[in-house]
Amino acid sequence: MSGMIETGFEYTADGQAYRGLLLKAPNLEVKAAIVVLPDWRGQSALARAHAEHLVALGCVALIADLYGDGFSPDRPDQVGPLVKRLIDRRAHGVTALAACVDRLRSEIPFGTPLVCLGYSAGGMVALDYGRSGADIAGIILCSALLKTASKEMNTRINAPVLILQGTQDQVSPMETIAAVIAEMDGAGNDVRFELYTQTHHAFDNPEAGADPNARLVYSPTSAQRAKTAIASFVREVVERS
Template identity: 75%
Template sequence: MSNVETRLDYAAGQQNYRGLLIKGSGLVPKAAVVLLPDWRGQSPLARDHAAYLVELGCAVAIADLYGDGFSPDSPDQVGPMVQRLIAHRAQGVEGLAACVEQVRKELPAGTPVLILGYSAGGMVALDYGRSSGDIAGIIVCSALLKTAAEGMKSRITAPVLILQGTQDQVSPMETIAAVIKEMDEAGNDVRFELYSQTHHAFDNPEAGTDPNARLVYSPTSAQRARQAIANFVAEVIG
Protein backbone atom coordinates (compact mmCIF):
# COMPACT_ATOMS: atom_id res chain seq x y z
CA MET A 1 0.00 0.00 0.00
CA SER A 2 1.38 3.39 -0.95
CA ASN A 3 1.99 6.17 1.56
CA VAL A 4 0.69 9.70 1.32
CA GLU A 5 3.18 12.55 1.91
CA THR A 6 2.19 16.15 2.59
CA ARG A 7 4.19 19.17 3.63
CA LEU A 8 3.82 20.17 7.27
CA ASP A 9 4.31 23.89 7.85
CA TYR A 10 4.56 25.34 11.35
CA ALA A 11 6.24 28.22 13.13
CA ALA A 12 7.68 29.11 16.53
CA GLY A 13 8.57 32.71 17.34
CA GLN A 14 10.15 34.24 14.26
CA GLN A 15 11.28 30.88 12.85
CA ASN A 16 9.38 29.03 10.13
CA TYR A 17 9.64 25.27 9.82
CA ARG A 18 8.87 22.90 6.95
CA GLY A 19 8.30 19.29 8.00
CA LEU A 20 6.89 16.26 6.20
CA LEU A 21 3.80 14.24 7.21
CA ILE A 22 3.64 10.63 6.03
CA LYS A 23 0.56 8.43 6.41
CA GLY A 24 -0.60 5.08 5.10
CA SER A 25 -3.11 5.55 2.30
CA GLY A 26 -6.70 5.16 3.51
CA LEU A 27 -5.73 4.11 7.04
CA VAL A 28 -6.66 5.73 10.35
CA PRO A 29 -3.36 5.85 12.27
CA LYS A 30 -3.12 4.15 15.66
CA ALA A 31 -0.68 6.83 16.79
CA ALA A 32 1.46 9.65 15.48
CA VAL A 33 5.23 9.77 15.79
CA VAL A 34 7.10 13.05 15.46
CA LEU A 35 10.50 11.97 14.16
CA LEU A 36 13.45 14.25 14.82
CA PRO A 37 16.10 13.06 12.36
CA ASP A 38 19.87 13.07 12.58
CA TRP A 39 21.95 15.94 11.14
CA ARG A 40 20.86 15.35 7.53
CA GLY A 41 17.23 16.23 8.15
CA GLN A 42 14.62 14.74 5.80
CA SER A 43 17.11 12.30 4.32
CA PRO A 44 16.55 8.84 2.79
CA LEU A 45 17.43 7.36 6.21
CA ALA A 46 14.79 9.49 7.95
CA ARG A 47 12.25 8.40 5.35
CA ASP A 48 13.25 4.76 5.88
CA HIS A 49 12.71 5.09 9.63
CA ALA A 50 9.36 6.76 8.91
CA ALA A 51 8.29 4.00 6.50
CA TYR A 52 8.94 1.41 9.21
CA LEU A 53 6.72 3.30 11.65
CA VAL A 54 3.97 3.65 9.04
CA GLU A 55 4.08 -0.14 8.64
CA LEU A 56 3.36 -0.32 12.37
CA GLY A 57 0.19 1.71 11.80
CA CYS A 58 1.52 5.15 12.74
CA ALA A 59 1.42 8.48 10.98
CA VAL A 60 4.87 10.06 10.98
CA ALA A 61 5.89 13.69 10.92
CA ILE A 62 9.55 14.20 10.05
CA ALA A 63 10.27 17.42 11.91
CA ASP A 64 12.38 20.26 10.52
CA LEU A 65 15.41 20.19 12.80
CA TYR A 66 17.00 23.51 11.81
CA GLY A 67 14.20 25.63 10.35
CA ASP A 68 13.25 26.80 6.84
CA GLY A 69 13.35 23.21 5.60
CA PHE A 70 17.15 23.14 5.62
CA SER A 71 18.69 19.68 5.23
CA PRO A 72 22.52 19.69 5.11
CA ASP A 73 24.09 17.90 2.18
CA SER A 74 27.67 18.05 3.46
CA PRO A 75 29.27 17.10 6.80
CA ASP A 76 30.99 20.50 6.73
CA GLN A 77 27.61 22.14 7.34
CA VAL A 78 26.83 20.01 10.37
CA GLY A 79 29.05 21.42 13.11
CA PRO A 80 27.67 24.97 13.16
CA MET A 81 24.05 23.78 12.90
CA VAL A 82 24.36 21.28 15.75
CA GLN A 83 26.27 23.77 17.90
CA ARG A 84 23.40 26.21 17.38
CA LEU A 85 20.96 23.57 18.64
CA ILE A 86 23.13 22.96 21.70
CA ALA A 87 23.54 26.68 22.40
CA HIS A 88 19.81 27.40 22.04
CA ARG A 89 18.12 24.32 23.46
CA ALA A 90 14.94 26.21 24.38
CA GLN A 91 14.43 27.11 20.71
CA GLY A 92 14.57 23.44 19.77
CA VAL A 93 11.85 22.71 22.33
CA GLU A 94 9.69 25.55 21.00
CA GLY A 95 10.03 24.29 17.44
CA LEU A 96 9.15 20.73 18.45
CA ALA A 97 6.16 21.93 20.47
CA ALA A 98 4.88 23.78 17.39
CA CYS A 99 5.34 20.64 15.30
CA VAL A 100 3.41 18.50 17.79
CA GLU A 101 0.59 21.06 17.84
CA GLN A 102 0.37 21.08 14.05
CA VAL A 103 0.41 17.27 13.86
CA ARG A 104 -2.53 17.13 16.26
CA LYS A 105 -4.49 19.42 13.93
CA GLU A 106 -3.85 17.06 11.01
CA LEU A 107 -5.05 13.87 12.74
CA PRO A 108 -8.22 12.67 14.47
CA ALA A 109 -8.70 14.05 17.97
CA GLY A 110 -7.25 11.84 20.66
CA THR A 111 -4.56 10.23 18.48
CA PRO A 112 -1.62 9.40 20.79
CA VAL A 113 1.55 11.32 19.88
CA LEU A 114 5.07 10.03 20.54
CA ILE A 115 8.47 11.61 19.91
CA LEU A 116 11.40 9.74 18.35
CA GLY A 117 14.75 11.51 18.15
CA TYR A 118 18.02 10.45 16.55
CA SER A 119 21.41 12.04 17.34
CA ALA A 120 20.88 15.79 17.94
CA GLY A 121 17.17 15.18 17.50
CA GLY A 122 17.34 12.96 20.58
CA MET A 123 18.64 15.87 22.64
CA VAL A 124 15.67 17.99 21.53
CA ALA A 125 13.24 15.14 22.25
CA LEU A 126 14.42 14.74 25.85
CA ASP A 127 14.40 18.50 26.39
CA TYR A 128 10.80 18.58 25.17
CA GLY A 129 9.92 15.97 27.78
CA ARG A 130 11.68 18.02 30.44
CA SER A 131 9.56 21.00 29.41
CA SER A 132 6.40 19.08 30.42
CA GLY A 133 5.50 18.34 26.81
CA ASP A 134 2.16 16.57 26.62
CA ILE A 135 2.96 13.39 24.71
CA ALA A 136 2.39 9.66 25.12
CA GLY A 137 6.04 8.59 25.01
CA ILE A 138 9.58 9.58 24.09
CA ILE A 139 12.18 7.47 22.30
CA VAL A 140 15.77 8.50 21.64
CA CYS A 141 18.15 6.39 19.56
CA SER A 142 21.89 6.91 19.21
CA ALA A 143 21.21 10.31 20.72
CA LEU A 144 23.36 13.31 21.48
CA LEU A 145 22.58 12.89 25.16
CA LYS A 146 22.63 15.87 27.48
CA THR A 147 21.57 16.32 31.09
CA ALA A 148 19.09 19.11 31.75
CA ALA A 149 20.35 22.59 30.91
CA GLU A 150 20.57 25.24 33.61
CA GLY A 151 17.08 26.27 34.68
CA MET A 152 15.49 23.30 32.91
CA LYS A 153 13.34 20.82 34.82
CA SER A 154 14.39 17.18 34.99
CA ARG A 155 10.93 15.70 35.56
CA ILE A 156 9.44 13.92 32.51
CA THR A 157 5.86 12.70 32.84
CA ALA A 158 5.82 10.47 29.74
CA PRO A 159 7.54 7.05 29.61
CA VAL A 160 10.95 7.18 27.94
CA LEU A 161 13.03 4.65 25.98
CA ILE A 162 16.74 5.39 25.44
CA LEU A 163 18.73 3.23 22.98
CA GLN A 164 22.50 3.79 23.02
CA GLY A 165 25.77 2.12 22.10
CA THR A 166 28.42 1.49 24.75
CA GLN A 167 31.17 2.64 22.37
CA ASP A 168 29.45 5.90 21.42
CA GLN A 169 32.08 8.66 21.32
CA VAL A 170 29.45 11.40 21.00
CA SER A 171 27.57 10.27 24.12
CA PRO A 172 30.07 8.15 26.08
CA MET A 173 29.21 5.96 29.04
CA GLU A 174 30.05 8.82 31.45
CA THR A 175 27.31 10.89 29.84
CA ILE A 176 24.89 7.98 29.84
CA ALA A 177 25.58 7.47 33.57
CA ALA A 178 24.90 11.16 34.26
CA VAL A 179 21.57 10.97 32.41
CA ILE A 180 20.63 7.79 34.29
CA LYS A 181 21.36 9.57 37.59
CA GLU A 182 19.23 12.54 36.56
CA MET A 183 16.33 10.34 35.48
CA ASP A 184 16.45 8.30 38.70
CA GLU A 185 16.57 11.37 40.93
CA ALA A 186 13.61 12.91 39.07
CA GLY A 187 11.55 9.72 39.43
CA ASN A 188 11.08 9.38 35.68
CA ASP A 189 9.79 6.22 33.97
CA VAL A 190 12.82 5.49 31.78
CA ARG A 191 14.29 2.32 30.36
CA PHE A 192 17.79 2.20 28.91
CA GLU A 193 18.80 -0.39 26.34
CA LEU A 194 22.56 -0.50 25.76
CA TYR A 195 24.25 -2.29 22.86
CA SER A 196 27.84 -3.46 23.32
CA GLN A 197 30.45 -2.87 20.62
CA THR A 198 28.12 -0.24 19.19
CA HIS A 199 29.05 3.31 18.19
CA HIS A 200 27.21 6.53 17.36
CA ALA A 201 25.01 6.44 14.23
CA PHE A 202 24.64 2.68 14.53
CA ASP A 203 21.31 2.98 12.68
CA ASN A 204 22.91 4.53 9.57
CA PRO A 205 24.22 2.14 6.85
CA GLU A 206 26.10 5.05 5.24
CA ALA A 207 28.32 5.34 8.33
CA GLY A 208 30.31 2.28 7.28
CA THR A 209 31.63 -0.49 9.52
CA ASP A 210 35.18 0.63 10.39
CA PRO A 211 35.34 -0.06 14.17
CA ASN A 212 37.91 2.72 14.61
CA ALA A 213 35.67 5.41 13.14
CA ARG A 214 33.59 7.87 15.17
CA LEU A 215 30.38 6.90 13.37
CA VAL A 216 29.85 3.17 12.77
CA TYR A 217 26.87 1.24 11.43
CA SER A 218 25.81 -1.89 13.30
CA PRO A 219 23.11 -3.86 11.46
CA THR A 220 22.54 -6.07 14.52
CA SER A 221 22.05 -3.16 16.90
CA ALA A 222 19.97 -1.28 14.33
CA GLN A 223 17.59 -4.24 14.02
CA ARG A 224 17.38 -4.67 17.79
CA ALA A 225 16.64 -0.97 18.20
CA ARG A 226 13.84 -1.14 15.64
CA GLN A 227 12.27 -4.04 17.50
CA ALA A 228 12.60 -2.18 20.80
CA ILE A 229 10.91 0.86 19.23
CA ALA A 230 8.06 -1.30 17.89
CA ASN A 231 7.56 -2.93 21.30
CA PHE A 232 7.57 0.44 23.09
CA VAL A 233 5.08 2.01 20.68
CA ALA A 234 2.75 -1.00 21.01
CA GLU A 235 2.96 -0.84 24.80
CA VAL A 236 2.35 2.91 25.00
CA ILE A 237 -0.66 2.98 22.69
CA GLY A 238 -2.11 -0.23 24.16
Protein backbone atom coordinates (compact mmCIF):
# COMPACT_ATOMS: atom_id res chain seq x y z
CA MET A 1 0.00 0.00 0.00
CA SER A 2 1.45 3.34 -1.06
CA GLY A 3 2.49 5.66 1.74
CA MET A 4 2.17 3.03 4.46
CA ILE A 5 3.86 4.05 7.70
CA GLU A 6 5.49 1.24 9.68
CA THR A 7 6.91 1.76 13.14
CA GLY A 8 8.21 -0.54 15.84
CA PHE A 9 5.95 -0.96 18.85
CA GLU A 10 7.46 -2.04 22.15
CA TYR A 11 5.70 -3.24 25.27
CA THR A 12 6.49 -5.46 28.26
CA ALA A 13 4.67 -8.18 30.19
CA ASP A 14 5.95 -10.02 33.26
CA GLY A 15 9.42 -8.57 32.65
CA GLN A 16 9.52 -9.86 29.06
CA ALA A 17 10.15 -7.38 26.25
CA TYR A 18 7.90 -7.55 23.18
CA ARG A 19 8.37 -5.85 19.82
CA GLY A 20 5.33 -5.48 17.60
CA LEU A 21 4.91 -3.65 14.32
CA LEU A 22 2.41 -0.80 13.86
CA LEU A 23 1.05 -0.07 10.39
CA LYS A 24 -1.09 2.91 9.43
CA ALA A 25 -1.83 5.23 6.55
CA PRO A 26 -0.76 8.90 6.81
CA ASN A 27 -3.34 11.63 7.41
CA LEU A 28 -6.23 9.19 7.73
CA GLU A 29 -9.06 9.39 10.24
CA VAL A 30 -8.80 6.11 12.12
CA LYS A 31 -12.03 4.08 12.14
CA ALA A 32 -10.76 1.26 14.36
CA ALA A 33 -7.57 -0.24 15.77
CA ILE A 34 -6.87 -3.92 15.16
CA VAL A 35 -4.33 -6.04 17.02
CA VAL A 36 -3.29 -8.85 14.66
CA LEU A 37 -2.19 -12.04 16.44
CA PRO A 38 -0.34 -13.85 13.64
CA ASP A 39 0.22 -17.52 12.98
CA TRP A 40 3.35 -19.29 14.26
CA ARG A 41 5.67 -17.34 11.93
CA GLY A 42 5.02 -14.05 13.68
CA GLN A 43 5.64 -10.83 11.74
CA SER A 44 5.85 -12.57 8.37
CA ALA A 45 4.94 -11.35 4.89
CA LEU A 46 1.51 -12.94 5.37
CA ALA A 47 0.95 -11.09 8.66
CA ARG A 48 1.90 -7.85 6.92
CA ALA A 49 -0.54 -8.61 4.10
CA HIS A 50 -3.33 -9.15 6.62
CA ALA A 51 -2.40 -5.89 8.36
CA GLU A 52 -2.28 -3.96 5.09
CA HIS A 53 -5.79 -5.18 4.26
CA LEU A 54 -6.99 -3.71 7.56
CA VAL A 55 -5.21 -0.42 6.94
CA ALA A 56 -6.98 -0.22 3.57
CA LEU A 57 -10.25 -0.47 5.52
CA GLY A 58 -9.30 2.66 7.46
CA CYS A 59 -7.81 0.95 10.51
CA VAL A 60 -4.58 1.14 12.43
CA ALA A 61 -3.12 -2.38 12.48
CA LEU A 62 -0.66 -3.65 15.05
CA ILE A 63 1.04 -7.01 14.48
CA ALA A 64 1.64 -8.33 17.97
CA ASP A 65 4.77 -10.20 19.03
CA LEU A 66 3.79 -13.80 19.88
CA TYR A 67 7.04 -14.94 21.47
CA GLY A 68 8.88 -11.92 22.86
CA ASP A 69 11.98 -9.98 21.78
CA GLY A 70 10.51 -9.58 18.30
CA PHE A 71 11.34 -13.17 17.38
CA SER A 72 9.75 -14.40 14.14
CA PRO A 73 10.64 -18.03 13.29
CA ASP A 74 11.31 -19.03 9.72
CA ARG A 75 11.67 -22.83 9.81
CA PRO A 76 8.85 -25.41 9.92
CA ASP A 77 10.74 -27.49 12.49
CA GLN A 78 10.26 -24.63 14.95
CA VAL A 79 6.46 -24.95 14.85
CA GLY A 80 6.01 -27.73 17.39
CA PRO A 81 8.10 -26.32 20.26
CA LEU A 82 6.90 -22.76 19.79
CA VAL A 83 3.21 -23.60 19.61
CA LYS A 84 3.53 -25.99 22.54
CA ARG A 85 5.06 -23.15 24.54
CA LEU A 86 2.07 -20.95 23.73
CA ILE A 87 -0.34 -23.72 24.73
CA ASP A 88 1.52 -24.46 27.96
CA ARG A 89 1.56 -20.74 28.87
CA ARG A 90 -1.93 -19.64 27.88
CA ALA A 91 -2.26 -17.32 30.89
CA HIS A 92 0.97 -15.56 29.94
CA GLY A 93 -0.31 -15.09 26.40
CA VAL A 94 -3.31 -13.26 27.83
CA THR A 95 -1.06 -11.07 29.99
CA ALA A 96 1.13 -10.18 27.02
CA LEU A 97 -1.85 -9.34 24.82
CA ALA A 98 -3.36 -7.20 27.58
CA ALA A 99 -0.10 -5.23 27.80
CA CYS A 100 -0.12 -4.79 24.03
CA VAL A 101 -3.72 -3.54 24.03
CA ASP A 102 -3.07 -1.14 26.91
CA ARG A 103 -0.11 0.37 25.11
CA LEU A 104 -2.05 0.66 21.84
CA ARG A 105 -4.89 2.52 23.57
CA SER A 106 -2.40 5.25 24.48
CA GLU A 107 -1.48 5.64 20.78
CA ILE A 108 -4.99 6.03 19.31
CA PRO A 109 -7.75 8.63 19.79
CA PHE A 110 -9.93 8.08 22.83
CA GLY A 111 -13.01 6.03 22.03
CA THR A 112 -11.53 4.31 18.97
CA PRO A 113 -12.99 0.79 18.81
CA LEU A 114 -10.31 -1.85 19.32
CA VAL A 115 -10.52 -5.39 17.92
CA CYS A 116 -8.26 -8.44 18.27
CA LEU A 117 -7.82 -10.62 15.16
CA GLY A 118 -6.05 -13.94 15.62
CA TYR A 119 -4.77 -16.43 13.05
CA SER A 120 -3.90 -20.04 13.96
CA ALA A 121 -2.01 -19.98 17.30
CA GLY A 122 -2.72 -16.27 17.54
CA GLY A 123 -6.42 -17.09 17.47
CA MET A 124 -6.06 -19.17 20.63
CA VAL A 125 -4.48 -16.18 22.39
CA ALA A 126 -7.18 -13.78 21.15
CA LEU A 127 -10.03 -16.00 22.37
CA ASP A 128 -8.36 -16.56 25.74
CA TYR A 129 -8.00 -12.79 26.07
CA GLY A 130 -11.74 -12.47 25.51
CA ARG A 131 -12.35 -15.04 28.23
CA SER A 132 -10.30 -12.90 30.63
CA GLY A 133 -13.02 -10.24 30.58
CA ALA A 134 -11.24 -7.96 28.12
CA ASP A 135 -12.93 -4.64 27.46
CA ILE A 136 -12.62 -4.52 23.68
CA ALA A 137 -15.02 -3.95 20.79
CA GLY A 138 -14.65 -7.33 19.09
CA ILE A 139 -12.68 -10.52 18.55
CA ILE A 140 -12.07 -12.28 15.24
CA LEU A 141 -10.50 -15.71 14.74
CA CYS A 142 -9.46 -16.98 11.31
CA SER A 143 -8.27 -20.55 10.78
CA ALA A 144 -7.58 -20.60 14.49
CA LEU A 145 -5.99 -23.11 16.82
CA LEU A 146 -9.23 -23.50 18.75
CA LYS A 147 -9.20 -24.47 22.41
CA THR A 148 -11.99 -24.62 24.96
CA ALA A 149 -11.40 -22.70 28.18
CA SER A 150 -8.89 -24.19 30.60
CA LYS A 151 -10.04 -24.91 34.17
CA GLU A 152 -8.89 -21.59 35.57
CA MET A 153 -10.52 -19.50 32.81
CA ASN A 154 -13.93 -17.91 32.71
CA THR A 155 -16.10 -18.65 29.70
CA ARG A 156 -18.00 -15.38 29.55
CA ILE A 157 -16.82 -13.02 26.78
CA ASN A 158 -18.05 -9.43 26.79
CA ALA A 159 -17.25 -8.61 23.15
CA PRO A 160 -18.92 -10.00 20.03
CA VAL A 161 -16.87 -12.75 18.38
CA LEU A 162 -16.49 -13.89 14.76
CA ILE A 163 -14.87 -17.29 14.11
CA LEU A 164 -13.94 -18.39 10.56
CA GLN A 165 -12.94 -22.04 10.19
CA GLY A 166 -12.61 -24.79 7.62
CA THR A 167 -14.58 -28.02 7.98
CA GLN A 168 -11.53 -30.07 6.94
CA ASP A 169 -9.20 -28.44 9.48
CA GLN A 170 -7.04 -31.14 11.08
CA VAL A 171 -5.62 -28.73 13.68
CA SER A 172 -9.08 -27.68 14.90
CA PRO A 173 -11.41 -30.47 13.71
CA MET A 174 -15.18 -30.33 13.78
CA GLU A 175 -15.25 -32.05 17.18
CA THR A 176 -13.26 -29.14 18.62
CA ILE A 177 -15.43 -26.60 16.83
CA ALA A 178 -18.53 -28.26 18.32
CA ALA A 179 -17.00 -28.12 21.82
CA VAL A 180 -16.21 -24.42 21.46
CA ILE A 181 -19.72 -23.73 20.16
CA ALA A 182 -21.16 -25.52 23.19
CA GLU A 183 -18.97 -23.44 25.51
CA MET A 184 -19.97 -20.19 23.82
CA ASP A 185 -23.68 -21.10 23.94
CA GLY A 186 -23.45 -22.14 27.58
CA ALA A 187 -21.83 -18.83 28.52
CA GLY A 188 -24.36 -16.77 26.59
CA ASN A 189 -21.69 -15.20 24.40
CA ASP A 190 -22.40 -13.27 21.20
CA VAL A 191 -20.53 -15.48 18.72
CA ARG A 192 -21.02 -16.25 15.06
CA PHE A 193 -19.25 -19.10 13.28
CA GLU A 194 -18.66 -19.11 9.54
CA LEU A 195 -17.65 -22.54 8.25
CA TYR A 196 -16.08 -23.18 4.85
CA THR A 197 -16.42 -26.68 3.37
CA GLN A 198 -13.48 -28.39 1.65
CA THR A 199 -11.25 -26.00 3.57
CA HIS A 200 -8.24 -26.91 5.69
CA HIS A 201 -6.06 -25.19 8.27
CA ALA A 202 -4.02 -22.20 7.03
CA PHE A 203 -6.50 -21.61 4.22
CA ASP A 204 -5.47 -17.94 4.29
CA ASN A 205 -1.82 -18.73 3.49
CA PRO A 206 -0.81 -18.95 -0.21
CA GLU A 207 2.44 -20.67 0.81
CA ALA A 208 0.51 -23.63 2.24
CA GLY A 209 0.09 -25.14 -1.22
CA ALA A 210 -2.86 -26.92 -2.83
CA ASP A 211 -2.40 -30.61 -1.92
CA PRO A 212 -5.83 -31.63 -0.53
CA ASN A 213 -4.21 -34.41 1.51
CA ALA A 214 -1.83 -32.08 3.33
CA ARG A 215 -2.33 -30.77 6.86
CA LEU A 216 -2.11 -27.14 5.70
CA VAL A 217 -3.86 -26.18 2.45
CA TYR A 218 -4.45 -22.79 0.86
CA SER A 219 -7.95 -21.99 -0.39
CA PRO A 220 -8.16 -18.73 -2.37
CA THR A 221 -11.95 -18.87 -2.32
CA SER A 222 -12.19 -19.29 1.45
CA ALA A 223 -9.42 -16.75 2.00
CA GLN A 224 -11.37 -14.14 0.03
CA ARG A 225 -14.60 -14.99 1.84
CA ALA A 226 -12.81 -14.59 5.16
CA LYS A 227 -11.45 -11.18 4.15
CA THR A 228 -14.98 -10.10 3.23
CA ALA A 229 -16.37 -11.41 6.54
CA ILE A 230 -13.64 -9.62 8.51
CA ALA A 231 -14.32 -6.34 6.71
CA SER A 232 -18.06 -6.67 7.40
CA PHE A 233 -17.47 -7.39 11.09
CA VAL A 234 -15.14 -4.41 11.44
CA ARG A 235 -17.75 -2.16 9.81
CA GLU A 236 -20.34 -3.39 12.33
CA VAL A 237 -17.97 -2.64 15.20
CA VAL A 238 -17.34 0.88 13.90
CA GLU A 239 -21.06 1.54 13.40
CA ARG A 240 -21.81 0.47 16.99
CA SER A 241 -19.13 2.71 18.49
